[in-house]
Amino acid sequence: MSALLEVNNISKRFGGLQAVDRLSLTVNEGEILGLIGPNGAGKSTVFNLINGVYPPDGGSIVFVGQDITGGPPYRVARQGIARAHQIVQPLGGLSVLDNCTVGACFGRQGLGLVPAREVAREVVDMIGLGDRPDMLAASLTTAGKKRLELARALSARPRLLLLDEVLAGLNPTETEGMIETVHKIRDSGVAILMIEHIMRAVMSLSDRIVVLNLGSKLAEGSPQQVADNPEVITAYLGDSKLLSVAEKPA
Template sequence: MNLLEVHKVSKRFGGLQALNRVSLHVAEKEIVGLIGPNGAGKTTLFNVINGVYRPEEGRVIFRGRDITGRMPYEIARLGIARAHQIVRPLNELTVLENVMVGACFGRENRSLRGAREIALAVLEQVGLASKRDMVAGQLNVAEKKRLEMARALAARPYLLLLDEVLAGLNPTEVAAMLEVIRAIRESGITVLMIEHLMHAIMNISDRIIVLDYGEVIAEGTPQEIARHPKVIEAYLGDPRLSYSLLEANGG
């Protein structure tokens, strides 16, 4: 069963066509990677899905319900949460208090007491339980990435949108974060993630969707995508990325 369906979505900014009749689906309990060169429209698509932007054309269907153009807070209540590439914790609050915010404004609309229970469980899940009383501003980059994910998870989503959560992490931190993402899927949460780190996205995704110039140019398994002619062509402008795309699958 498809949890999310995007039907022929288009988004323009003045004369710039950021998305052009994009269609895709995400099934329940999948990890789907969304890749493409810089400026391909990946984050714009996320912004359409979670209500930051209203598309000029097309529809977004979530759990059988048309959520096109709904406000972000409404979509959060319906069960879509997002972790952003640029983390912005509430630096003066503790780690625990930051995660409680996600529970208070998420799908279950928890009270402070209920939010604390959820936050404690989520911090354990992402490996930040020992930091719960630390002021969020004192965390390092990897810990702030985990905090961003924890705050999204505390909203009790059915679908988790991850926007480059591996950016800025060293190889050990990347490996640890991938294990967290796998555990999230095993808990029953569906994941749609944007990532430029090819080795990581190729190894964790069930399927990969490729955007270029606002259009879907390919979709398939990591092995199919790594050798897809249009995908290789799209990355030729950045030799490092095209090489890593093939290297990720032993090419």
């Protein structure tokens, strides 16, 4: 397996807070890498650094052999890294289809309007919004907006998808549907780096997991290795969801 994204020793400090501390990680072609850690561990900051929303204080980020450290975000997006946000960011005044058309127009392939609309329609169908392409993004339900985030990101035809808690706020049925969708995306050849708090989901979806605590890497390995790691359990102590997974006999 070859490395798609290489994050080398990145750090970021906000005032007195060392949000990310000399973190390195690798995402391989076609894999799902889970990024977990307690609240405030710096997971979203890692995404913002990869995206180029802010430049790291040190370290480098290499994507498909290209140095993308420090953005700007639109250029990183065009290189083929798309992102779905924890707090949904729809283009509220545009229709569902137009949201995805924008994604396709300015994504990795930089399509013209007509082919972009084709791609958008295809993705909207695949992601399960095919029944309401003309609805304004602002008037979708929360689950709908989460799907739209995903659809818009995929319309860019990315090689790497950053998923920031796409399951948060969904009911169990919606969660099931979303997990299925994430599987479908990986099967289409897109690598995924996902932040997720729902342990059952992240354990079952991820090929490998990186555990973050206080901005640096606490553990790395297969879901089972990570769940068996006593340091991880300590960091999460009190989180019964992880404990229940960890205590399950192998």
